[in-house]
Amino acid sequence: MANLYTDVDKYEDAASPPSVVAILHGAIKDLVRRRLDQTGVSWQEFVFDKSYALVSAADLNEIERKVVDGGYRYTGSALISAVERPGAYAPMNEADGASPDFTFEHDEAMVEPVDSTGRQRRGQGDNVVEFPANTIGTARYYRSIQDVMIGLTEGVPEGTIAIIDDSGGTLTAPILEHFHGVICAGGTVRSHLGILTREYGIPCLMNARVSGIRGGDRVELEVSGRAKTAEAYQRGEDMSVRVWKLPAN
Amino acid sequence: MESNNLTYTKLLETNNLIRSAGEETYFLGVTRTVQESKFFPVSAYIMLGYLNAFYRYPSLLRKIGAIMAPEDLADRVRNSTSKIQSMGTNWCMINFYLLGREMLIDMGLIRPQDAAEDVAFVLEFWRRYQLAWRRETGHLTNKEGGHRSQILPERRVQVYHADMYLCEEGDPLHTAADRFMAAISQYAVLVACESRVCMTNHGPYNLGNGRELLVRDFFDLAEGDLPWLDGVAKNVPHARLTITTAVKDTHFYMVDDWGSFESRPEYKAENICGVGLYTSDELSETQIPVGMGSRSELIETFESYAEIFKEATKNLWERFAGYSRDQLLDAGALTYYSIIKDFAHVAGCYENSDWMEIDERADRFRVLLNDEYGNMLLGALFVPLTLASQQCSEYTMMCHTDLPKRSYSPIPYSTLADGEFVPSVGDVLGAGITYLPEKVDRYRTTQGVLGLDELNRRTRAFTPALYSERFRYLDDAWVKYNYESPLADELYRIEQASSRQLRDRGAGLRRDDIDNIRDENTGSEMVP
Numbered sequence: 036m037a038n039l040y041t042d043v044d045k046y047e048d049a050a051s052p053p054s055v056v057a058i059l060h061g062a063i064k065d066l067v068r069r070r071l072d073q074t075g076v077s078w079q080e081f082v083f084d085k086s087y088a089l090v091s092a093a094d095l096n097e098i099e100r101k102v103v104d105g106g107y108r109y110t111g112s113a114l115i116s117a118v119e120r121p122g123a124y125a126p127m128n129e130a131d132g133a134s135p136d137f138t139f140e141h142d143e144a145m146v147e148p149v150d151s152t153g154r155q156r157r158g159q160g161d162n163v164v165e166f167p168a169n170t171i172g173t174a175r176y177y178r179s180i181q182d183v184m185i186g187l188t189e190g191v192p193e194g195t196i197a198i199i200d201d202s203g204g205t206l207t208a209p210i211l212e213h214f215h216g217v218i219c220a221g222g223t224v225r226s227h228l229g230i231l232t233r234e235y236g237i238p239c240l241m242n243a244r245v246s247g248i249r250g251g252d253r254v255e256l257e258v259s260g261r262a263k264t265a266e267a268y269q270r271g272e273d274m275s276v277r278v279w280k281l282p283a284n
Numbered sequence: 285m286e287s288n289n290l291t292y293t294k295l296l297e298t299n300n301l302i303r304s305a306g307e308e309t310y311f312l313g314v315t316r317t318v319q320e321s322k323f324f325p326v327s328a329y330i331m332l333g334y335l336n337a338f339y340r341y342p343s344l345l346r347k348i349g350a351i352m353a354p355e356d357l358a359d360r361v362r363n364s365t366s367k368i369q370s371m372g373t374n375w376c377m378i379n380f381y382l383l384g385r386e387m388l389i390d391m392g393l394i395r396p397q398d399a400a401e402d403v404a405f406v407l408e409f410w411r412r413y414q415l416a417w418r419r420e421t422g423h424l425t426n427k428e429g430g431h432r433s434q435i436l437p438e439r440r441v442q443v444y445h446a447d448m449y450l451c452e453e454g455d456p457l458h459t460a461a462d463r464f465m466a467a468i469s470q471y472a473v474l475v476a477c478e479s480r481v482c483m484t485n486h487g488p489y490n491l492g493n494g495r496e497l498l499v500r501d502f503f504d505l506a507e508g509d510l511p512w513l514d515g516v517a518k519n520v521p522h523a524r525l526t527i528t529t530a531v532k533d534t535h536f537y538m539v540d541d542w543g544s545f546e547s548r549p550e551y552k553a554e555n556i557c558g559v560g561l562y563t564s565d566e567l568s569e570t571q572i573p574v575g576m577g578s579r580s581e582l583i584e585t586f587e588s589y590a591e592i593f594k595e596a597t598k599n600l601w602e603r604f605a606g607y608s609r610d611q612l613l614d615a616g617a618l619t620y621y622s623i624i625k626d627f628a629h630v631a632g633c634y635e636n637s638d639w640m641e642i643d644e645r646a647d648r649f650r651v652l653l654n655d656e657y658g659n660m661l662l663g664a665l666f667v668p669l670t671l672a673s674q675q676c677s678e679y680t681m682m683c684h685t686d687l688p689k690r691s692y693s694p695i696p697y698s699t700l701a702d703g704e705f706v707p708s709v710g711d712v713l714g715a716g717i718t719y720l721p722e723k724v725d726r727y728r729t730t731q732g733v734l735g736l737d738e739l740n741r742r743t744r745a746f747t748p749a750l751y752s753e754r755f756r757y758l759d760d761a762w763v764k765y766n767y768e769s770p771l772a773d774e775l776y777r778i779e780q781a782s783s784r785q786l787r788d789r790g791a792g793l794r795r796d797d798i799d800n801i802r803d804e805n806t807g808s809e810m811v812p
Contacts, residue, residue, distance in 0.1 A: 040395040041389065041673065045677075046676060049675040053663070055656050055659065063393065066390050075402070082394055083706055087648070092651060094648065110656040112320060112655040113321060113655055115608075115612065123654065180605050201323070203323055206480045209602075226320070227478065231470050234462070234553070255487045264550060
């Protein structure tokens with residue numbers, strides 16, 4: 036079988052590509068070797084000319100199909116990916132927060148007993164901006180386009196503390212400014228959601244780890260605590276502030 | 285294959301740029317946040333954008349270069365806001381291209397020496413443009429300037445300084461500016477499909493008295509190049525906006541090549557103490573004030589524009605929510621890939637098919653671009669540097685990590701001796717593919733809404749005075765020793781023509797004079 040230029044690599048053993056990359060790129064390399072053998076074309080003819088036909092979209096589609104047919108299921112990030120190809124993606128965690136019993140359950144969430152005021156610590160997060168006082172509101176999950184669409188058409192209830200697992204700034208874009216506060220289970224204070232909540236003056240915790248907070252629960256965010264700095268991220272320093280679940284009114 | 289275009293000197297220069305670009309990419313990857321999204325397949329579209337850049341940038345830059353040299357492009361665009369300033373060219377242009385190349389090397393589809401002439405050409409085009417655009421400090425990038433982005437000549441900074449309205453937290457202007465910046469930032473992130481390539485920052489510039497000027501630029505806001513804005517952005521009155529912000533008691537110690545900043549203490553909107561608003565493009569002589577006639581007009585402008593951007597955000601979000609994954613992939617990939625499309629606008633040769641389609645040579649990989657592959661490959665390319673092509677001798681200690689790795693494959697010098705390489709992907713573009721709706725022929729400019737042919741015609745026909753042979757070489761180094769000359773006065777008066785405070789003041793002003801002029805002219809209007 037034809038050898039590729041990169042088949043001889045003195046330091047290749049130091050490479051550790053992610054498995055999905057290794058699988059797909061390995062299959063492409065095999066295809067290139069086969070095509071060179073089958074057609075006898077030189078590399079000079081192949082690389083920016085014949086390869087467009089010899090390594091075609093149909094060929095790459097066949098490679099990808101074999102991966103999925105072999106049982107590999109991709110980890111999705113964009114909601115639409117699994118919606119359009121449910122058979123190719125591993126199931127995403129319950130894609131929306133519509134179920135009244137849904138809760139984030141993060142292993143790293145620090146949970147403490149109920150204190151003397153009746154509030155119970157249910158987690159922590161990185162504070163985006165330090166405010167003069169803590170923020171209290173009603174937890175509601177916004178995890179899908181459907182969740183946001185409902186907020187858009189029916190309005191966001193006053194005092195909503197949005198619980199989100201997307202640190203991007205686009206999923207919740209049309210309703211973000213109506214949130215009273217945000218708990219985001221991802222990203223950093225520099226993520227788009229962190230930047231935009233800062234611009235809007237909305238209290239926000241990023242990289243939050245929480246447990247046992249249901250939609251409708253009253254929660255308190257310790258946003259009077261210090262905002263996490265860039266230096267703290269670089270040093271790996273924990274500057275997280277607390278999240279409490281409050282007794283019902 | 286023999287090449288007349290590659291010399292030892294050229295290859296040495298090319299590999300120098302490849303190495304320094306890779307090291308800064310690693311630094312940015314370590315220090316900045318990777319953006320996630322449940323709305324857009326971000327990493328997947330980034331990969332598609334990189335591949336499109338690899339296959340298309342060489343021929344499109346040659347097409348542009350046949351009309352205007354890189355130095356001419358820089359001088360022509362110097363006095364207006366464009367995507368080919370700051371982040372777009374500091375980092376995106378060459379790194380998008382090189383990341384696409386590295387992907388293909390790891391797939392075994394090209395060798396490090398293939399497309400060597402293209403690589404040398406793209407990087408040389410970039411270097412010449414950057415040297416000219418950043419000529420006031422002489423740095424190629426913000427990184428080279430110690431992560432500082434001081435690119436404006438004194439005459440422009442003086443106008444920004446003089447014309448901004450002072451404000452403080454809680455007053456109507458500060459409140460309106462805050463809300464406006466939140467609304468436009470959110471809109472820009474959505475327009476750019478969860479990326480920041482439609483907004484950037486440059487500066488800081490020292491305004492004295494503990495204040496620094498940070499200039500915030502926003503691009504592609506209105507109906508124009510991006511097909512997904514047709515209709516939904518019909519009420520957005522400007523395609524590009526520049527917001528000048530004076531910030532007190534805050535030192536911006538880093539403005540990196542992604543346009544992100546770090547400050548001590550942490551940046552807070554409450555420390556903004558002055559604001560201004562401008563628009564410009566290739567059809568304007570220089571920056572045009574927007575709503576800057578009076579303090580109350582600026583407040584009203586910020587408030588009304590914030591509402592326009594919120595409405596456009598809602599409409600665009602609903603449009604994107606109805607898009608297929610292929611459409612979202614296209615929108616994101618084209619947003620990335622077309623980061624340098626304004627070269628074509630400056631040269632007056634912009635074509636929708638050049639910049640808003642995926643080349644079939646890149647599009648064949650679409651089927652592989654699932655979310656996991658995109659995320660994993662993007663991660664591997666940037667920080668862990670785990671691909672085979674990125675591994676080096678155990679003695680190597682890479683800048684910023686000390687590990688035996690590199691971001692990008694250099695071009696082997698053996699190429700010069702054995703000629704064993706294929707110089708270029710070719711000058712003919714592959715067929716273009718898009719799943720997006722057909723582009724409507726409406727382009728919002730400073731001269732109104734135009735069709736593309738008319739926009740290109742007007743751009744080619746317009747020579748800004750500051751770009752004329754009489755003025756284009758008059759930099760701050762010349763002004764230092766010639767500020768009393770009539771020519772210097774003439775130069776400054778062109779920049780000052782639309783200035784509320786500095787009109788016809790000429791070249792003799794120093795920074796402290798600006799605050800005095802403000803006091804003389806504005807009186808109580810300065811006071812929040």
